Amino acid sequence: WDYHVTEALRTTLEEGIAMVTDTVAFLKNEGKRVFFDAEHFFDGFRHNPDYALSVVEAATTAGAERVILCDTNGGGLPSSISATVAATRQAVPAAVLGIHTHNDSGCAVANTLAAVDAGVVQVQGCINGYGERTGNADLCAVLPDLVLKRGIEAIPKERLTRLTTTSHLIADLVNITLDAHHPYVGLSAFAHKAGLHTSALARRSDAYEHINPAEVGNTTRMVISEMAGRASVLGKARERGLDVDDETASAILTTVKDLEARGYQIEAADGTFELLVRKARGWSQPFFELESFRVFTERRVGGDVIAEATIKVYVQGERVVATAEGEGPVNALDRALRQALVGAYPDVEHLRLTDYRVRVLDPAAGTAAVTRVLLEMSDGREAWGTIGVHENIIEASWEAVADGVVVGLLRLT
Known part of the structure; x- marks a missing residue:
């Protein structure tokens, strides 16, 4: 210039x-x-x-x-x-x-x-479009566009199947949560919600997906909400290798609608939905049983604010008491739970809480409002969402954290 x-x-x-x-x-x-x-x-x-x-x-x-x-x-x-x-x-x-x-x-x-x-x-370009200001050209879109849409072998086609894993790994390394709606590699890039839509998808996936998700290492994802039909429930259950008959699917659908009426957002919490399906099939999680927990926040001389959580659980028949400090009450509770479990389940150390969001559902109630906590947890290979709803934000957070850890242990053990 x-x-x-x-x-x-x-x-x-x-x-x-x-x-x-x-x-x-x-x-x-x-x-x-x-x-x-x-x-x-x-x-x-x-x-x-x-x-x-x-x-x-x-x-x-x-x-x-x-x-x-x-x-x-x-x-x-x-x-x-x-x-x-x-x-x-x-x-x-x-x-x-x-x-x-x-x-x-x-x-x-x-x-x-x-x-x-x-x-x-x-x-x-850059993976995930990272770069100064608003970013550079996103290689997670450019590469599949060139290879799959234009037939230009920018990289060997078989290596493109690593794209989603690479995208999430780099997002993890730079500590920037990947947008679920990111083209090709996002959690929702191949997500489907409406009942008729998902029913047809089960028969002809190419009617609703612009490519086969496996070509970029992603997967089709059935999103469950009050709009879902039995085909959606059955399809989502199959994603996790769970067999569900029509009667159980109908019962799950009723439960989902009841939960969403209370403020849950199951479509954003695939981990919570998986546990719901397992429970509908008669399963109960075997990893730990909560006796109680206590969380407090202390402001110390000099202005430092420390949160501390103590948790009492039964793990493999043994009563375990663990205490941990954290940057906040939820972080402390998460650390205390992991500390209680690590002796029996060492792999719990591989789990990371990668996103934590809170929404007030009835603002007119002020500080007594019901809150919804939605979090994302990862084992470094895949991520899942869990949800909690309660008037007490710590209890809502506990529900989401505990379910997230249970899903993680299912993946790792």
Whole structure:
């Protein structure tokens, strides 16, 4: 962008081109592969196309293996990105082009695909679209779009089946909860709710899913709510390998509707639903039996606030008492429960509480309002949601935490 050369670098346009030439030539002479990122290229092309093209020409002539055209400010739209890439290819046919987009206009993925259509051979992006400001092009969408929709082998198709696992692992590493509605890899990317919809899905999945979820390592997910029919219940139960007859499915559906009338949101809590199905089949969880718990918060000298929880449970017939401190009462209660269980179930240490949300259901009741606690727990391989509802937020949290741990132990043992 000539504006950046004169105002940010504070040099002449001729010196800007000379710096590109000298830098690329030096690196080539040192035996390096050189990919030249043309920062702010699309803004520069709009402002002064001749100068922008001369920079691409200089980098190419000096030996750059790739010239990456960057929409650094993220304001481009697919039509302008496509036209600019096409014009650049025509003006500098020797240049081998790539694309680097940002999502400030909400078009990073669309702009990337438009650039590919216009002739770029390299794509830059980030898993889950992470990046400065509003993020970079999301490789979790770009890759399946290219491989599955366009037939371009950006990566071997069989490796695409690791996409969902990779996405969730990286979200876990950077400690950013992945949006359940994230395309291709989100928990709800292939979720289905309405009764007739899910009934038809059981017969012809391609009628309601744009790809086979397994191609990106995801799965079809039946969401259960008051709108569900028996087919939804049966399909959701099969996801966990649980056989349910029609009579039991009808009973489960009645229970779901009763719970949702009390404020539960079963569609967002697949772990809670799994336990509900198991209980309807006569199962009771064998891992622990609660006797009591106590939680208090203490403000200490200096302003430090510490929460402490003591829990008394029976584990494999033995009475266990455990006490733990935490950042808050729920964190303390979660830690105390794990401490009580770790002797009998060491794998409980692999469980992580990855999301915790609270909603007041009847705000007019003030501090006496019923609260709904929805949390997500993970064992590092998959995640599940559980829910609790009560006038006492600690009790609602306990219900969600305890059910989350039970589901985790079912997965791990």
